[in-house]
Amino acid sequence: MYDTGKVITGLVIFVGIFTFAFWYTTGTAAPRPEPKLDTPEIQKMAKKQCIEDTQFMITTHMQLLNKLRDQALRDGNRWYVNSKGEKVWISLQNTCLKCHSNKKDFCDKCHNYAGVDPYCWDCHIDPNRSEL
Amino acid sequence: MSMDRREFLKAAGLSAVAGLGAKGAFDLFMPGDVDASEHEGHSEHGEGHGGVAEAGPKVRLAMAIDVLQLKDHSKVDKIRAACDNAHNIPHWDSKDDEIKWIWEDEYEHVFPDTHNEYLADEVRELPFLLMCNHCDDPPCARVCPVEATFKRPDGIVAQDYHRCIGCRFCMAACPYGSRSFNWFDPRIPLKAEGRKLNPRFPTRMRGVVEKCNFCVERLAEGKKPACVEACPDVMIFGNLADPNSNIRKVLRERVSLRRKLELGTKPSVFYLV
Numbered sequence: 188m189y190d191t192g193k194v195i196t197g198l199v200i201f202v203g204i205f206t207f208a209f210w211y212t213t214g215t216a217a218p219r220p221e222p223k224l225d226t227p228e229i230q231k232m233a234k235k236q237c238i239e240d241t242q243f244m245i246t247t248h249m250q251l252l253n254k255l256r257d258q259a260l261r262d263g264n265r266w267y268v269n270s271k272g273e274k275v276w277i278s279l280q281n282t283c284l285k286c287h288s289n290k291k292d293f294c295d296k297c298h299n300y301a302g303v304d305p306y307c308w309d310c311h312i313d314p315n316r317s318e319l
Numbered sequence: 320m321s322m323d324r325r326e327f328l329k330a331a332g333l334s335a336v337a338g339l340g341a342k343g344a345f346d347l348f349m350p351g352d353v354d355a356s357e358h359e360g361h362s363e364h365g366e367g368h369g370g371v372a373e374a375g376p377k378v379r380l381a382m383a384i385d386v387l388q389l390k391d392h393s394k395v396d397k398i399r400a401a402c403d404n405a406h407n408i409p410h411w412d413s414k415d416d417e418i419k420w421i422w423e424d425e426y427e428h429v430f431p432d433t434h435n436e437y438l439a440d441e442v443r444e445l446p447f448l449l450m451c452n453h454c455d456d457p458p459c460a461r462v463c464p465v466e467a468t469f470k471r472p473d474g475i476v477a478q479d480y481h482r483c484i485g486c487r488f489c490m491a492a493c494p495y496g497s498r499s500f501n502w503f504d505p506r507i508p509l510k511a512e513g514r515k516l517n518p519r520f521p522t523r524m525r526g527v528v529e530k531c532n533f534c535v536e537r538l539a540e541g542k543k544p545a546c547v548e549a550c551p552d553v554m555i556f557g558n559l560a561d562p563n564s565n566i567r568k569v570l571r572e573r574v575s576l577r578r579k580l581e582l583g584t585k586p587s588v589f590y591l592v
Contacts, residue, residue, distance in 0.1 A: 256481060259539075260477070260479050260481070261469070261479060263471055263472075263473075263535075263539070265539050280518065280519060280520075280521065281519055306524075309524040310480060310521040310522055310523055310524050311521040312407075312516055312518065312521060312522060314518030314519070315518075
């Protein structure tokens, strides 16, 4: 083989650059996000429970929010009856964010970690912050 | 199986007749008819409002505006400010970008078809408050390709901003100019003005159309529309289908005008003169 030294060196440099993203970030994985639940509204609650089970809310809140949005807006029915038969007023800004008044430490925590950018906040505002 | 020509032609003729009678044939030859029967035809159920409202829906929300009282221009400003604050409506400097839910214009422009040059000075100079007419037969809802704009059973022409794709067909269809397009992020002027936002209502985003929604979010909470709350003597809001409602009473007592009736959209905003 001609130019063995140059070829091998070149290959080593190539593989090094190609896998840069992998070895450079090794050991620097972002810690698992811990959304905070210590808002005043939640502290006041006797039983700290969202409108559905916590596990259900973690995995399915996006589908639930979509469903409730359509129910409130298109069917004009603003009462959600949850699996326990309790009635909940459907409103992202006035119900969800009333308890979860810490959007930065709650919604954004996981969304940033998962790299998702839900368009809710293009229009909806965080009622707990006066500025946009 | 054997079949002579005579038998074959008989069978073919019979199948053709059977085929023509099927619904599929109607779709093929008269597509409009099937579509039309799927729409809830208001013309079939009486005249909507103005005529036999009792035969129609139980609730038909409408607004009557006592324009004579708007001689006092401070009321116009009060009403417009109430709406702006309730819905976080931005103020743009350029008229091209402006977002209008409720705005003012003069008689000549509001009723161009009935304008006459010898009109009473009093009426000529009145500021007429304009808003979405929440038509009985809304052309904006008809043209919307994604059903973002739709008519609720109570007569409100509502818009679902989540669905709007910003095609602006509705703006072309609306004969009243009641719709505005967000050419830019509405939060830019809201921020620049340093406005205190209404935390109970969202803003909009760039690329959607918006318009007056008869304060559907306030009605849901049992409140009156923001403009009615600001000036209840000017803005009379109520149920047209109820003969004893405030609005029916005032419409019985006063002469009222509606805009561009000849277009057949059956607007629900009445001007008391």
